[in-house]
Amino acid sequence: MFQHVFAEMNEMLDEIARHYPIAQGVHKHELSRKWHLLQQMSDSMIEEWLNFEEKMGTLRQSGIRLEEKCELDYPEMNDDAFVKGQGYYKLLMFSQSLLQFQAVLEEYPESLIGRTYLAMCHLHLDQSDEAVHYFEEVLKAAANKRLRSIIYNALGCIEVKRGARSKAREYFTLAYHSDPTLPEPLANWEACLHSTGKLQYGTQLISLL
Incomplete structure (x- = not known):
C-alpha cells in the first residue's frame, strides 16, 4: 500500500540531490520547499508508525483473537489506481492524482470517496x-x-x-x-x-x- 508513496518520495529526493547544487532562484526555492515537505512527511510517518506499533503490541497482549477478516467499507481502496492516487495526493501532485481517481471511478462508478x-x-x-x-x-x-x-x-x-x-x-x-x-x-x-x-x-x- 505504501510502496508507491515511497517510490515518489525517493524520486523527489533524487531530483533534489541532482539539481539543488546548481539550482538558482525560483528553481532552488522550489527544491528547498520539496526538501522541507519530505522532511515533514518522514518525521510524521516515523511518529505515526511508532504509535501504531505500540497500539498493535497492546492489542496482541490483550489476548483478543482477531482471525476473522472484515469486509472493507471501501473495496476500491485495494485498487492500484486508488493507492497511486492517494500517494500522489499526499505529495501534493494533484494533476497526477486526478488521473488516478478518474481511473478509480471508471472501475467503481459509485465510489463516494x-x-x-x-x-x-x-x-x-x-x-x-x-x-x-x-x-x-x-x-x-x-x-x-x-x-x-x-x-x-x-x-x-x-x-x-x-x-x-x-x-x-x-x-x-x-x-x-x-x-x-x-x-x-x-x-x-x-x-x-x-x-x-x-x-x-x-x-x-x-x-x-
Missing part, C-alpha cells in the same frame, strides 16, 4: 466548477457526517474565492454542524472575517479512511 478525492484534486488545481459538480454528487448520497463536513468546508472555500462571503458562511456552518470536531470550518471562517491566513481544505480527507 473516489469522487471526493477527484473533486479535491480539481479544487487544488483551481478548477472550481468541476470540483463543485463532484462535491454535489457526493452530498446526494453520502451519509457519513465527517465526509459531508469535509465537503461543505471545501464548498465554503470555493465561495470565499468567488467573493460570496454570505454563501461561504452557510457552507462553513453546515460543515461545523455536520461534524463539530473538524477544525477547518471555524478556522476558515475566522480567516475569511479578518482576511488573514490561508484557506484549509482536504487535509482531513486521508484520515477519514
Whole structure:
C-alpha cells in the first residue's frame, strides 16, 4: 500500500540531490520547499508508525483473537489506481492524482470517496466548477457526517474565492454542524472575517479512511 508513496518520495529526493547544487532562484526555492515537505512527511510517518506499533503490541497482549477478516467499507481502496492516487495526493501532485481517481471511478462508478478525492484534486488545481459538480454528487448520497463536513468546508472555500462571503458562511456552518470536531470550518471562517491566513481544505480527507 505504501510502496508507491515511497517510490515518489525517493524520486523527489533524487531530483533534489541532482539539481539543488546548481539550482538558482525560483528553481532552488522550489527544491528547498520539496526538501522541507519530505522532511515533514518522514518525521510524521516515523511518529505515526511508532504509535501504531505500540497500539498493535497492546492489542496482541490483550489476548483478543482477531482471525476473522472484515469486509472493507471501501473495496476500491485495494485498487492500484486508488493507492497511486492517494500517494500522489499526499505529495501534493494533484494533476497526477486526478488521473488516478478518474481511473478509480471508471472501475467503481459509485465510489463516494473516489469522487471526493477527484473533486479535491480539481479544487487544488483551481478548477472550481468541476470540483463543485463532484462535491454535489457526493452530498446526494453520502451519509457519513465527517465526509459531508469535509465537503461543505471545501464548498465554503470555493465561495470565499468567488467573493460570496454570505454563501461561504452557510457552507462553513453546515460543515461545523455536520461534524463539530473538524477544525477547518471555524478556522476558515475566522480567516475569511479578518482576511488573514490561508484557506484549509482536504487535509482531513486521508484520515477519514
